[in-house]
Amino acid sequence: MGPHKDCIDIVTKLGGITDLKAAQQVFADTIDAKNLGKLKRIQNPEVLKKIANAIKLCKPDAVFVDTGSEEDRQFVRELSLKKGEESPLPMQNHTIHFDLKQEQGRIIDRTFYIYNQGEEVNSLALKKDRTEALEDIRQKMTGIMNGKTMMVGFFLRGPAGAPASNPALEISSSTYVMHSAAILYRNVYADFDEEVDKLGHFYANIHSEGLNRPEDLPNARVYMDRSHLTTYSFNCTYAGNTLLMKKGNHRFSVDRSVYEKKGEQIAEHMFITGIEGPGGRITWMVGAAPSGCGKTTSAMAGDHFVGDDLAQLWIADDGTVRSINPECGIFGIVEDVNWEGDPYLMKCLRQVGTEVIWSNVLIDENGVPQWMGNGEEPPPVKGTNFQGPWKQGMLDENGKAIPMSHPNSRCTLSNSALENYSDKNEAPEGVETRIITYSGRDRDTMPPVWVSKNPDEGVVIGACIVSAATATEVGATGVRRQPWANAPFTPGSLGEYMDAQFVFFNSDKIDDDKRPILAGLNYFLSDEARGGSSKKLLGEKKDVKAWMAWLERRAHQEVDAIETPIGYVPKYEDLKQLFKERIDKEYPEGLYIKQFSLYVDNIVARIDLQEEAYGKEQHIPARLFDILKKQRTELMALREKYGPIVTPEQLQGN
Numbered sequence: 001m002g003p004h005k006d007c008i009d010i011v012t013k014l015g016g017i018t019d020l021k022a023a024q025q026v027f028a029d030t031i032d033a034k035n036l037g038k039l040k041r042i043q044n045p046e047v048l049k050k051i052a053n054a055i056k057l058c059k060p061d062a063v064f065v066d067t068g069s070e071e072d073r074q075f076v077r078e079l080s081l082k083k084g085e086e087s088p089l090p091m092q093n094h095t096i097h098f099d100l101k102q103e104q105g106r107i108i109d110r111t112f113y114i115y116n117q118g119e120e121v122n123s124l125a126l127k128k129d130r131t132e133a134l135e136d137i138r139q140k141m142t143g144i145m146n147g148k149t150m151m152v153g154f155f156l157r158g159p160a161g162a163p164a165s166n167p168a169l170e171i172s173s174s175t176y177v178m179h180s181a182a183i184l185y186r187n188v189y190a191d192f193d194e195e196v197d198k199l200g201h202f203y204a205n206i207h208s209e210g211l212n213r214p215e216d217l218p219n220a221r222v223y224m225d226r227s228h229l230t231t232y233s234f235n236c237t238y239a240g241n242t243l244l245m246k247k248g249n250h251r252f253s254v255d256r257s258v259y260e261k262k263g264e265q266i267a268e269h270m271f272i273t274g275i276e277g278p279g280g281r282i283t284w285m286v287g288a289a290p291s292g293c294g295k296t297t298s299a300m301a302g303d304h305f306v307g308d309d310l311a312q313l314w315i316a317d318d319g320t321v322r323s324i325n326p327e328c329g330i331f332g333i334v335e336d337v338n339w340e341g342d343p344y345l346m347k348c349l350r351q352v353g354t355e356v357i358w359s360n361v362l363i364d365e366n367g368v369p370q371w372m373g374n375g376e377e378p379p380p381v382k383g384t385n386f387q388g389p390w391k392q393g394m395l396d397e398n399g400k401a402i403p404m405s406h407p408n409s410r411c412t413l414s415n416s417a418l419e420n421y422s423d424k425n426e427a428p429e430g431v432e433t434r435i436i437t438y439s440g441r442d443r444d445t446m447p448p449v450w451v452s453k454n455p456d457e458g459v460v461i462g463a464c465i466v467s468a469a470t471a472t473e474v475g476a477t478g479v480r481r482q483p484w485a486n487a488p489f490t491p492g493s494l495g496e497y498m499d500a501q502f503v504f505f506n507s508d509k510i511d512d513d514k515r516p517i518l519a520g521l522n523y524f525l526s527d528e529a530r531g532g533s534s535k536k537l538l539g540e541k542k543d544v545k546a547w548m549a550w551l552e553r554r555a556h557q558e559v560d561a562i563e564t565p566i567g568y569v570p571k572y573e574d575l576k577q578l579f580k581e582r583i584d585k586e587y588p589e590g591l592y593i594k595q596f597s598l599y600v601d602n603i604v605a606r607i608d609l610q611e612e613a614y615g616k617e618q619h620i621p622a623r624l625f626d627i628l629k630k631q632r633t634e635l636m637a638l639r640e641k642y643g644p645i646v647t648p649e650q651l652q653g654n
Contacts, residue, residue: 455515
């Protein structure tokens, strides 16, 4: 069951503005002539009332309307330096922003869905009753912008004219948030009303950093109101908690795809990239992975970059599945980004010209950003990082070495700066999508690449992602289930989300000749897990280019495969050729056998984990359990015949 719509809109209740005339009076009382003139372009009454109520609640000293013009963008940049939210760096157009050292990731313990009695909320998420949330927001957001300027921007999550784009209102007192928004999203001020009218809805995001002190962090909150498509965020600065056009609005898009657009659209935590195949064709691929698990690297491994984090998919009238990127920029993790694995990104980060906002990296004595895993020599010995002055060998209060940069350090830049950028990023018709992948930080279980036998088994691959926790969430540890890499952003029940996936990928509106293949991708498999002594990867980061090239051929039915209980895996000769063609690398058969042998006990343990976990959930479609049971039975039959490790040769002879 989706969210109720007939309930109190919190900002309206707290602001008290319910008609357009009252909203116009608020603007006349609080906005100077120049900005009032800019606001007159916006005519939608609901949008205007939302802005007026935010002003009444937050009580800013001034209001700035960001039209997306170069003059307005420059105003935000300069104000950010003046406020100290960012500092300039020697390289032209580069700035550094530091979050509080206690807020280096998403504050999942203080992030809530606002819910109404009787609604179902994702069992993996926190929720707060609407009445309690209203009181909390009243206490903590009333007057929070005293002494500050409220900035208002009019954005579109997706290309103008695309049927799956989403208009979004961004309201914040943080210049870092608004500067980031200008890079990551499309400011459509002039066409905002038209897009809202055409698409029939808009998202609203209201944020203030407050006083930005460590002692305020216990009172930091992120609230998402599914009923009124509005987010509230306060007393925090990390972009994942504040720039809620990103993951906050993604949650609303997931909700809409389950409850309003079921069978028509899906909203995913996926990169979008184009892979060149024989004859100059481009095959478009989207892929899910939890934050910090290689989405940006995979996106860059393609030949034509569209996006590295989010995707909206829909079934077009011509029977194809189409994808757009809600964003037009990257908020990317920089740890382990280096010249070998990420040459396109490194050119932007190390060469003059690209506008980059850095966050939480080390700024060395020469004003140069430095980060763990950049592969550059010699490493810096001192500088300033996320916790203050730093020098090599520094220990924290627990005697643990303080790293040069935080594992969740980021860079924010425009997609168009990348050498392999595709202008399809702005195409309203999206890209025809033929490959869907699911992956996680899986060190010991699944092979590097495998393709489902049918759409149902593909949905199950997504449902069964397991991944080691990363630094993107404050306090997260261990190995955890990460369904579709989208569960943290799924507001309703996982069972209803899963059902929407089954319906979408099985739709008879999709042309069977153009139906995407669904696959698993795993380039975190370790040497240790396959009989070696090293904890290093079994292979290299750049090998993903070969796995993706094989998927491209498979999508066009140009390579055969070996059938296994978990799906189809590549044949050695095909991979050997693709390794040579794509990355000019020899691919020994011994490595292939290690990577593509089935370690039956590990896979069965993974199936058991999923069955137990999903068995506790409501509304899970029976076909998930049917597929897992079938896979388990077939795997155990192989174990009976060949033992716990089944080689590709044995699978072919089976």
